[in-house]
Amino acid sequence: MSKSENTRAKITETAIESFRERGYDQTTIRLIAEEAGISVGNAYYYFPTKNHLVQELYLRVQADHLARVEAGFAATTDLAKRLEIALLHGLDALEPYHDSAPGFLAAAISPTSAVSPFGADAAEPRAMAIRVFGEVVRGSTNTIPAELKRELPELLWLAYMGLTLFWVYDNSPGQAKSRALAKGGSKLFGTVLPLARLPFARGPLSQLLDLIRAARK
Amino acid sequence: MSKSENTRAKITETAIESFRERGYDQTTIRLIAEEAGISVGNAYYYFPTKNHLVQELYLRVQADHLARVEAGFAATTDLAKRLEIALLHGLDALEPYHDSAPGFLAAAISPTSAVSPFGADAAEPRAMAIRVFGEVVRGSTNTIPAELKRELPELLWLAYMGLTLFWVYDNSPGQAKSRALAKGGSKLFGTVLPLARLPFARGPLSQLLDLIRAARK
DNA sequence: CTCCATTTCTGAACATGTTCAATAACCATT
DNA sequence: AATGGTTATTGAACATGTTCAGAAATGGAG
Numbered sequence: 001m002s003k004s005e006n007t008r009a010k011i012t013e014t015a016i017e018s019f020r021e022r023g024y025d026q027t028t029i030r031l032i033a034e035e036a037g038i039s040v041g042n043a044y045y046y047f048p049t050k051n052h053l054v055q056e057l058y059l060r061v062q063a064d065h066l067a068r069v070e071a072g073f074a075a076t077t078d079l080a081k082r083l084e085i086a087l088l089h090g091l092d093a094l095e096p097y098h099d100s101a102p103g104f105l106a107a108a109i110s111p112t113s114a115v116s117p118f119g120a121d122a123a124e125p126r127a128m129a130i131r132v133f134g135e136v137v138r139g140s141t142n143t144i145p146a147e148l149k150r151e152l153p154e155l156l157w158l159a160y161m162g163l164t165l166f167w168v169y170d171n172s173p174g175q176a177k178s179r180a181l182a183k184g185g186s187k188l189f190g191t192v193l194p195l196a197r198l199p200f201a202r203g204p205l206s207q208l209l210d211l212i213r214a215a216r217k
Numbered sequence: 218m219s220k221s222e223n224t225r226a227k228i229t230e231t232a233i234e235s236f237r238e239r240g241y242d243q244t245t246i247r248l249i250a251e252e253a254g255i256s257v258g259n260a261y262y263y264f265p266t267k268n269h270l271v272q273e274l275y276l277r278v279q280a281d282h283l284a285r286v287e288a289g290f291a292a293t294t295d296l297a298k299r300l301e302i303a304l305l306h307g308l309d310a311l312e313p314y315h316d317s318a319p320g321f322l323a324a325a326i327s328p329t330s331a332v333s334p335f336g337a338d339a340a341e342p343r344a345m346a347i348r349v350f351g352e353v354v355r356g357s358t359n360t361i362p363a364e365l366k367r368e369l370p371e372l373l374w375l376a377y378m379g380l381t382l383f384w385v386y387d388n389s390p391g392q393a394k395s396r397a398l399a400k401g402g403s404k405l406f407g408t409v410l411p412l413a414r415l416p417f418a419r420g421p422l423s424q425l426l427d428l429i430r431a432a433r434k
Numbered sequence: 435c436t437c438c439a440t441t442t443c444t445g446a447a448c449a450t451g452t453t454c455a456a457t458a459a460c461c462a463t464t
Numbered sequence: 465a466a467t468g469g470t471t472a473t474t475g476a477a478c479a480t481g482t483t484c485a486g487a488a489a490t491g492g493a494g
Contacts, residue, residue, distance in 0.1 A: 003490085004442070028480060039444045041484080046442095050481065102326070110323040118386050162379075166432070169335045177432055184428040192421050204409050211401040215383070215394055220460085221472070245450060256474045258454080263472095267451065 008046045010036045015053040016060060023100025024054070024107060051107050055122070057097075058108070062129055065093040069132055079140035080190025083156060086136050087182035090160055091167060091175065098175060101168040117161060130157045145196055147209055155212070159185065225263045227253045232270040233277060240317025241271070241324060271324050272342070274314075279346055282310040286349055296357035297407025300373060303353050304399035307377055308384060308392065315392060318385045334378060347374045362413055364426050372429070376402065 014036040018027040029050060033040045047053050068089040076082060097104060108116055117126055133156040137149060144152065163185070167178040196205055231253040235244040246267060250257045264270050285306040293299060314321060326333055334343055350373040354366060361369065380402070384395040413422055 007442080029482085030480075040482090041445065042443050044482070048482095106323050106326050109326050110319040165335075169333075177434075181428065181432050184424070184431065188421060188424050188428060191424065195417070195421075200412070204405060204412075207401070207405050207408065211398065211405060214401065215398050217394075224472080246452085247450075257452090258475065259473050261452070265452095 007036075007038065007042065011038070011043055011046055012053070012056045016057050019054070019057050019100075019104075020096055023097075024103030025100065054104060054107050055125070057104075059125060061093050061097070062125065065090050066128075066132060068092060069135070073135060073139055077139060077141040078190070079137065079142040079144070079193065080186045082136045082140055083133075083189060084183055084186035086132055086156075087160060087163060087186060088179060090132075090164070091178055091182065094164065094167065095175070098167070105165075105168050129160075130154055133157045133160065142193065143197070144193065145205065148196060148205065151209060151212055224253075224255065224259070228255070228260055228263055229270070229273045233274050236271070236274050236317075236321075237313055240314075241320030242317065268324050271321060272339075274321075275325070276342060278310050278314070279342065282307050283345075283349060285309060286352070290352060290356055294356060294358040295407070296354065296359040296361070296410065297403045299353045299357055300350075300406060301400055301403035303349055303373075304377060304380060304403060305396060307349075307381070308395055308399065311381065311384065312392070315384070322382075322385050343374075346377075347371055350374045350377065359410065360414070361410065362422065365413060365422065368426060368429055371433075 011032065015027065015032050018032060018035065029040055029043055032053070033043050036043070069086055072085040072089060073082060075085070094101075110116060116122060117129070130153050134153040136156060137144070137152050163178065163182055166181060167175055170178045172178075195201055228249065232244065232249050235249060235252065239248075246260055247257055249270070250260050253260070264273075286303055289302040289306060290299060292302070311318070333339060334346070347370050351370040353373060354361075354369050380395065380399055383398060384392055387395045389395075412418055
């Protein structure tokens with residue numbers, strides 16, 4: 001590991017640990033620099049903004065999510081169950097950060113921020129996150145209209161983003177409400193999806209798909 | 218108007234004007250103070266944080282939304298059309314702030330969250346915003362399952378929040394994509410809603426309603 | 435080994451949101 | 465009008481994200 005890589009790694013580790021222990025606001029650049037044994041300016045040599053350090057945390061959490069999920073996926077080929085697994089393990093991975101989640105959210109939400117899940121800067125991390133839900137779909141044995149199947153990973157990811165937003169504001173003990181929402185939502189999805197194949201669902205479904213495509217373009 | 222009220226009003230007006238002209242980031246407290254002819258500390262005597270000034274803007278926009286919508290509501294009693302009106306006029310009211318919307322969004326979602334549309338602090342403004350969609354529903358002549366009807370205003374408001382989020386990231390000219398989404402979404406809603414009365418929709422519908430109630434509590 | 439360009443690093447300086455002790459203005463009561 | 469308490473206002477100070485001009489370290493060419 002080169003000197004440069006070493007410094008960068010030390011900053012990253014220090015930052016992530018501090019984010020976990022102290023939360024977003026309490027983690028100051030000066031503190032990170034001090035704990036990493038470098039100068040403030042040097043931190044900025046490697047990371048243009050504090051948000052870029054949050055992104056490191058975000059990647060870590062995402063990798064954690066992926067790892068947790070892979071274990072669970074072997075258990076079932078039912079789409080709704082797989083979705084539930086993905087959602088619940090997503091919440092598990094986020095759990096250590098719930099206390100200061102609002103701070104992180106504020107940092108993440110701005111499109112100009114490198115961390116925004118919707119912004120252009122985070123295209124690869126986003127693709128990686130969506131891939132989890134690609135696995136949800138790919139490993140399922142349910143019959144799904146082909147067109148819908150193509151859009152589904154992104155839609156489920158979007159639902160997961162919504163769940164995450166809910167989770168941020170969820171102060172129920174252990175974020176039980178969020179977990180209930182994940183379970184109930186997955187179940188509902190499982191009962192509604194088969195209806196998509198009924199004849200009169202054709203119209204609304206293709207309407208929905210058109211809408212999505214138009215919105216994305 | 219008492220001296221105190223006068224000062225407060227001057228701060229509010231100066232701040233809102235600056236937010237509109239310069240956007241969120243470029244509007245500094247020092248600038249507001251200077252333009253309002255007061256000291257920095259005095260601004261803080263009336264408004265605990267910069268976000269509280271954003272809230273003033275938020276209320277203004279909301280009042281604007283309400284005013285625009287009332288004109289349009291007279292035109293139709295069709296639920297989907299009324300929803301479209303509410304959504305499009307919402308975007309109209311927001312339009313002047315699109316350029317610096319990211320900054321406002323970050324402020325709105327912020328930790329202390331006096332401005333957050335979901336936080337507890339903003340209960341009344343939120344209720345006011347939901348009322349717009351209450352009017353969407355109340356003024357419609359469509360037949361809607363009673364239970365659903367009760368939840369609908371809040372659900373539509375939630376959809377509007379989602380649309381707003383999309384709009385923030387929408388860089389298409391004139392935010393055309395957001396408008397298309399509002400129109401298409403309303404239309405889709407109009408075609409799907411009647412299906413809620415079909416017998417086999419019973420199960421999923423009550424499942425959905427249970428979910429919502431559990432999440433809110 | 436020497437030299438020099440490039441990379442890495444430093445710490446002071448800056449902008450801005452926020453706090454606070456001190457002062458001024460105001461107003462009801464005597 | 466004088467007094468005293470409450471309200472309003474001030475400006476300096478503080479914390480923190482960020483920038484920047486320059487110093488130090490590095491590493492390859494000669």
